Amino acid sequence: MNALQISIKDIKANRLSALLNLLLIAFGIAILTVLLLAGKQINDKLEKNAKDIDLVVGAKGSPLQLVLSSIYYIDFPTGNIPLKDAQQLAQNPLVKRAVPLALGDNYSGFRIVGTDTSFIHLYALTLQQGTFWSKDFEVSVGASVADKQHLLVGSKFYGAHGLTGNTDIHRTHAYVVTGILKPQGNVVDNLVLTNVASVWGMHEQAESPKKGPRPGEPEPFENGEKEITTLLIQYRSPMSVVLFPRMVNQSTNMQAASPAMESARLFSLIGVGVDTLQWFAVLIMAISGISVFISLYNSLKDRRYDLAIMRTMGASRFTLFSIIVLQGLLLTLIGSVIGLLAGHAALEIIGHYQQADQARLSGKLTDAAEGYLILTGLIIGLAAALIPAVQAYRTDIASTLSKG
Structure with missing residues (x-):
């Protein structure tokens, strides 16, 4: 019987203690x-x-709210901006591309976004079926929308007022699906795309749809007292980074928000809670290491006589050392693997019950850094087993046997 087999039998002989150690290790690894x-x-x-989105321009209010509503579609917009003002900004020489967004309606929780063909180029959208919208009340839907709502090319549906809920349905006009987008792996998978005029017409109860631009051609802004929600801006040159946001914030009734800055601020806001959980998990891992140490140490005291007998039967000092070390490594390895599986399962459950499809989490994805968690568990097991293993190595055969 080799050292590994003996270690496994020793663990089985102390099931309750081993189970406690496994649970502590698994819990800490699962949280991490x-x-x-x-x-x-x-x-x-x-x-x-x-x-590729350098700036978001919209109504004055919270910059973070503006970014969340216009790029991640997980908050309410700060308001609308006049179309003529948006047009002036779009024609500014510092701007390479300006993508208009008109928000306000949803379909079964999926946001209906009025925009133009520049949105297609911004996200490099491609079609799985059908064509892009070309007339009012025609839509191209994201892959997740089509899958979850069982939409096909030619399907019709009614939008509802507001960004969530179906209490105020616009039954004046039905949207017609002309295209289904290929999965993009971003927020577009959860959007319903149409032209800006459709959003206006839905709220103005326009009677007859009119033909819009052909796909690939820019869609011109209309004159009049129209409003849109935001503009997504791409800069023309590095100089725009300095000049354009300041110009918008100081010279207009609109505000400019940087997605990079606001995303960093969002992470800083939630970072305190994440850091707290991380330290909590580290504490649990430390406690699990102490628990493994105590378990092995007590086991060693109870088995000194057995170890001495093994020495008399030919087992080397290194064999005794290996038995104790392997026990610590086995406990932490099994606990770490269980913790990884539990962490993936927990994240999948969290993602399943999430209300926001735009930020849905998945436990099916893996990360190379998970290997470091296994390594951390093994280091804890080795550290916990080291002192008991050294004592086993130094076991004095004669004195141990004489004591019985």
Whole structure:
């Protein structure tokens, strides 16, 4: 019987103690896994959704709220801005591209976004079926919308006023699905895209739809006292970073918000809670290490006579050392693996019950950094087993046997 088999039998002989150690280790690793994966997924989603968007311009209010509502679609807009003012900003020489957004309606919780074909180029959208919208009340829907609402090309549905809920349904006009987008891996998967005129017409109860621009052509702003919600801005040059936001904030009745700055501020706001949970998990891991140490130490005191007998039968000092070390490593390895699986399962459950599809988490995704969690568990096991293993190594055969 080798050292590994003996270690396994020793663990089985102390089931309750081993179970307590496994639970402590698994609980700590599970918390760290959830925090690691959730932080990674949220950061990736923030970067994907804000990619190539340098600035958001909208009504004055909270800059963070403006960014959340216009890029991540998880908050209410700060208000509307006059179309003529938005048009002037779009024509500013510091601006490379200005994408208008008109928000205010939803379909079964998925936001209906009035925009133009520049939105297609901004996110490099491609179609899975059908074509992009070309007339009023035609829509192209994200992959998740089509899947969850069972929409096909040619399907019709009614939008509802507000960004959530279906209490105030616009039954004057039905939207017609002309295209289904390929999965983008960002917020667009959860959007219903149409032209700005459709959003205006839905609220103005326009009677006859009119033909819009062909896909790929810019959609001109209309004259009149129209309003949109926000503009997504791409800068023309590095000089725009300094000049354009200051110009908007000081010379207009609108505000400019940087997605990068507001995302960093959002992380700083939630960072305190995340740090607290991380330290809580580290504390649990430390307690689990102490628990493993106590368990092995007590086990060693009870088994000194058995170890001495093994020495007389030919077992080397290193064999006794290995038995104790392997017990610590096995306990922490099994506990770490259980913790990883539990962390993934917990994150999948959290994602399943999330209300916001735009920031949905998944336990099916993995991260290379999870290997460090396993390594951390093994280091804790080795550290906890080291002192008992050294004592086993130094076991004096004669004195131990004489004491019985």
